[in-house]
Amino acid sequence: AQTVTQSQPEMSVQEAETVTLSCTYDTSENNYYLFWYKQPPSRQMILVIRQEAYKQQNATENRFSVNFQKAAKSFSLKISDSQLGDTAMYFCAFMKPDQGAQKLVFGQGTRLTINP
């Protein structure tokens, strides 16, 4: 079974700084998807960024980018020019595509606080 580990329960940075959230996963699959979700206090789960394992190029979405190291099974999220609105729980998630359910396996989350 796949597992996802986020080793940083909490992080705190100053506004405008860059912060990197860590995520490692364990799988024997070669083809899969990785995600970062943001959960603000409103509880809504918001997709931040997605990476296909077969793509070598790291995904980017505006201020958000990932460092995908397939051999190391590492998938970190970098937030540049952090903003107060980035304060939230961040979850890393793994999905193995198959003919059945597209199930997401989530890590435990990292609570990120952006200070003014």
Place this chain on the structure above:
Amino acid sequence: NAGVMQNPRHLVRRRGQEARLRCSPMKGHSHVYWYRQLPEEGLKFMVYLQKENIIDESGMPKERFSAEFPKEGPSILRIQQVVRGDSAAYFCASSPAQTYGYTFGSGTRLTVV
């Protein structure tokens, strides 16, 4: 185009009562997923449904929990005879087909007292 709608947003039940959680997927979405989030934890998969079919319920507790997605109307997650350990946030997500990544609702927070 409204997102995934879940109601109620908060639900309080006494031990032994039934809880019914509703999820209306996005328009055009025929695939629904339910996840449970215990306090200070990530979400855990419970069940995957398509219209009138349960496709994968490998994450559902064997007793007291059931889910349906009828031809008409919302998907329902039903918990019978609730216990304190059922207190959690329950999230629904939907997708139009087997796509990789789907849209979540805002969740229902169930509190059992």
